[in-house]
Amino acid sequence: MQLAVSVRKKLGDFHFTAEFDLSGQRIGLFGPSGSGKSTLMHLLAGLLKPDSGSIQLDETVLFDSQARINLPPEQRRIGVVFQHSHLFPHISVRRNLLYGWRRTPEQERHIKPEAIVEVLHLGHLLDRGVNLLSGGERQRVALGRTILTCPRLILMDEPLSGLDEELKFQIMPYLNTVFSKFDIPLLFISHSLLEMRLMTEQVLVVDQGEVTRQMAIEELAQSAWAAPRQGYVNLLRLGRPQPQGDLWSYQWGDVRLVLTEHTENDENVFELDAREILLFKRHPEATSARNLLPCTVRKLFTVGNRVRVELQCGTQQLTVQVVPESMRELELAEGKEVIAVIKASAFRRLM
Amino acid sequence: MLFLQPSDLDAILLSFKVACTATMLSTPLGIGVAYLLVHTRIPGKSIIEGIVNLPLVLPPVVVGYLLLVLFGRRGWVGSWLLEYNIQIIFTLTGAIIASSVVGFPLLVRSIRLGMESVDPSYRRAARTLGASAWDAFFTVTLPLSGRAVFAGMTLMFARSLGEFGATIILAGNIPGVTQTIPLAIYEYTSSPGGDRMALSLCLVSILLSFVVLLASGAASKSLNRK
Numbered sequence: 001m002q003l004a005v006s007v008r009k010k011l012g013d014f015h016f017t018a019e020f021d022l023s024g025q026r027i028g029l030f031g032p033s034g035s036g037k038s039t040l041m042h043l044l045a046g047l048l049k050p051d052s053g054s055i056q057l058d059e060t061v062l063f064d065s066q067a068r069i070n071l072p073p074e075q076r077r078i079g080v081v082f083q084h085s086h087l088f089p090h091i092s093v094r095r096n097l098l099y100g101w102r103r104t105p106e107q108e109r110h111i112k113p114e115a116i117v118e119v120l121h122l123g124h125l126l127d128r129g130v131n132l133l134s135g136g137e138r139q140r141v142a143l144g145r146t147i148l149t150c151p152r153l154i155l156m157d158e159p160l161s162g163l164d165e166e167l168k169f170q171i172m173p174y175l176n177t178v179f180s181k182f183d184i185p186l187l188f189i190s191h192s193l194l195e196m197r198l199m200t201e202q203v204l205v206v207d208q209g210e211v212t213r214q215m216a217i218e219e220l221a222q223s224a225w226a227a228p229r230q231g232y233v234n235l236l237r238l239g240r241p242q243p244q245g246d247l248w249s250y251q252w253g254d255v256r257l258v259l260t261e262h263t264e265n266d267e268n269v270f271e272l273d274a275r276e277i278l279l280f281k282r283h284p285e286a287t288s289a290r291n292l293l294p295c296t297v298r299k300l301f302t303v304g305n306r307v308r309v310e311l312q313c314g315t316q317q318l319t320v321q322v323v324p325e326s327m328r329e330l331e332l333a334e335g336k337e338v339i340a341v342i343k344a345s346a347f348r349r350l351m
Numbered sequence: 352m353l354f355l356q357p358s359d360l361d362a363i364l365l366s367f368k369v370a371c372t373a374t375m376l377s378t379p380l381g382i383g384v385a386y387l388l389v390h391t392r393i394p395g396k397s398i399i400e401g402i403v404n405l406p407l408v409l410p411p412v413v414v415g416y417l418l419l420v421l422f423g424r425r426g427w428v429g430s431w432l433l434e435y436n437i438q439i440i441f442t443l444t445g446a447i448i449a450s451s452v453v454g455f456p457l458l459v460r461s462i463r464l465g466m467e468s469v470d471p472s473y474r475r476a477a478r479t480l481g482a483s484a485w486d487a488f489f490t491v492t493l494p495l496s497g498r499a500v501f502a503g504m505t506l507m508f509a510r511s512l513g514e515f516g517a518t519i520i521l522a523g524n525i526p527g528v529t530q531t532i533p534l535a536i537y538e539y540t541s542s543p544g545g546d547r548m549a550l551s552l553c554l555v556s557i558l559l560s561f562v563v564l565l566a567s568g569a570a571s572k573s574l575n576r577k
Contacts, residue, residue, distance in 0.1 A: 045479050046478070046479075047475050047478065047479070072478070072483070072484075073475075073478035073479050074478055074479075074480075074481045074482055074483050074486075077481075078479065079479060079480075080475075080476070080479040082472065082476060084472070086470075086472045086473055086475075086476040088473060088476075088477075088491055088495075089495070090491075090494045090495055090497075091494075099477070099480050099482075099490075100480030100481050103480060103481035103482055103486070104481055145480065146479075146480070149480055149481055
C-alpha cells in the first residue's frame with residue numbers, strides 16, 4: 001500500500017496537520033489521547049473533509065482541494081473498525097456481516113462470507129441479535145463486517161481499548177490471522193505500545209495535532225525506554241513446544257528455550273521483561289534457572305541508573321536491563337561475551 | 352346504556368377513515384421534513400420549523416380559516432383545483448387535509464426527536480461499509496428511529512380522531528360526509544334532548560382513544576424487544 005497524505009484541518013481550537021508518504025502493509029498510528037489520531041482516521045475514511053491538501057491511496061486520489069476531488073466514504077473502499085464496534089442494533093449478526101458485502105461490487109468481492117465466519121469463529125453467533133454479544137464477540141463481528149467489503153485499506157481505531165487484558169490477547173491472533181490470510185493493508189491506531197508492537201511494522205507518531213515522526217516499531221519501543229518509569233519487554237515469537245520433563249521446550253532462532261507454560265498453537269508470542277534476565281560473566285555450572293544462553297553484547301545505553309544491554313543471541317536479539325554497577329563489575333562492553341540466564345517461569349504468554 | 356344511531360356509526364367510520372388517511376399520507380412527508388431538519392444544512396431551517404410547528408400553537412379554528420382561504424373557491428389553490436373540477440371544501444378530502452395539517456407538527460416532532468437520538472456513528476459506519484447517504488438513511492437511521500415514527504403516528508392518529516375546529520370550518524358538519532365523532536357530539540349537544548346520545552358517543556370516543564393507547568403501547572413494546 002502506498003499512502004501519501006498532506007492535509008490540514010481545523011476543528012474548533014484544534015489544528016491538525018499531517019504530511020507523510022509511506023508504503024507498507026502494517027502501519028501504526030501512535031500517540032496519546034487527543035493527539036489527533038482519530039481525526040486522521042476520519043479524514044482518511046472520508047468522514048471528515050480536510051480544509052486543504054490532498055490524500056492519495058495507491059493510484060487513487062481520494063481528496064484534492066485544488067482539483068476539487070472529494071470521494072465520498074462509500075467510494076473510497078476504506079474499511080473502518082471503530083473503537084466501539086457500532087454494530088447495527090436492529091439487525092442480526094448475519095445481516096450485520098453482510099451489510100457491507102452486499103454493497104460491494106461483485107467483481108471486488110474476493111473474500112467469501114463463509115471463510116470469514118470460519119476464521120473469526122462466528123458460526124454460532126450468526127442468528128443472534130448484536131445486543132447479546134460480549135465485547136470480544138462484537139469486535140470480531142465488526143472486524144468481519146469490515147473485511148467482507150474487501151477494502152483496499154482497513155483503519156482500526158483503538159479496536160482493543162474497550163476490552164480487558166485477557167480478551168485483548170485473545171482477539172489479536174484473530175487480527176493477525178485475518179490480515180495475513182486476506183492480505184489487506186492495515187492502519188492500526190492505538191496508544192498502547194504493546195499492541196503496536198504486536199500488530200504493526202512501522203509507526204507514525206502523532207502528537208498535538210501533528211504527525212511528527214515515522215519509524216520502525218522496534219525503534220519506537222527502544223526510544224520509549226528512555227522515558228522515566230518505562231521498561232522494555234522482549235517479545236518472543238515461538239513455535240509449537242515439545243515436552244522436556246515437566247517443562248516445555250520451544251525453538252527460538254537457533255537456540256531452544258525452556259518454559260513452564262504450554263500451548264497448543266503453532267505460533268505464540270511471549271513477553272519477557274528486560275529486568276527478569278540475569279547476566280553472568282562465565283557459565284554458572286548449576287543454577288535453578290533453566291535457560292542459559294551464551295550471547296554477545298551488541299550495544300549499551302545508559303539512562304540515569306539504568307543500563308540497557310542489547311544482546312545478540314545466535315540469530316535472535318534480546319534486550320536486558322541492568323544497573324550501572326553491574327555493568328562495571330561484569331566489565332560489559334560491545335562485543336563482550338556473556339551468559340544470559342532466564343528462569344523458565346519468567347515468560348508470560350500474550351497470544 | 353350505549354345507544355347508537357345509524358348516523359353515529361357513520362360518524363365513527365368516518366372518523367376512522369379520516370384519521371387513517373391523514374396519518375398514512377402524512378407519515379412519508381413527516382419523515383421527509385424530519386430528515387431535512389435533522390440531517391441537512393439548508394438555509395431557512397428555523398423558518399421551515401416554525402411553519403411546521405405553527406398549527407400546534409395556533410387555535411385550530413385559525414388553521415381551519417387559513418385553509419379555507421387557501422382552498423376556498425376563490426383561494427389560490429382552490430381556484431386552481433376548480434379548473435380540474437376538484438373541490439376541497441365541504442368534502443371528505445377537506446376533513447383529511449384539516450386533520451393532517453393540525454396533526455402534522457406532533458408527527459414531525461416525534462420523528463425528529465427519534466432521529467436525533469440515533470447515534471450518528473451508526474450512519475458513519477454504514478458509509479464506510481459502502482452505503483450512500485440515502486442508503487444509510489433508509490437502512491440504518493430510519494429503522495433505528497422506527498419507534499419514534501410509530502409514536503408520532505399514534506399521536507397524530509389520536510389527534511385526528513379528536514380534530515374539531517379546523518375540520519368544522521374547512522369541511523363543515525355534513526352527516527355522512529364530513530361529520531366525524533366530535534362534530535356529531537357537537538351537533539347533539541346543541542340540539543334539545545341530545546344529551547344522552549352525545550354521552551354515548553363520548554363513551555365511544557373514550558373507548559377508541561384507550562384502544563389506540565393500548566395498541567401503541569403493545570407495538571412499542573414489541574419494537575423494543577427487537
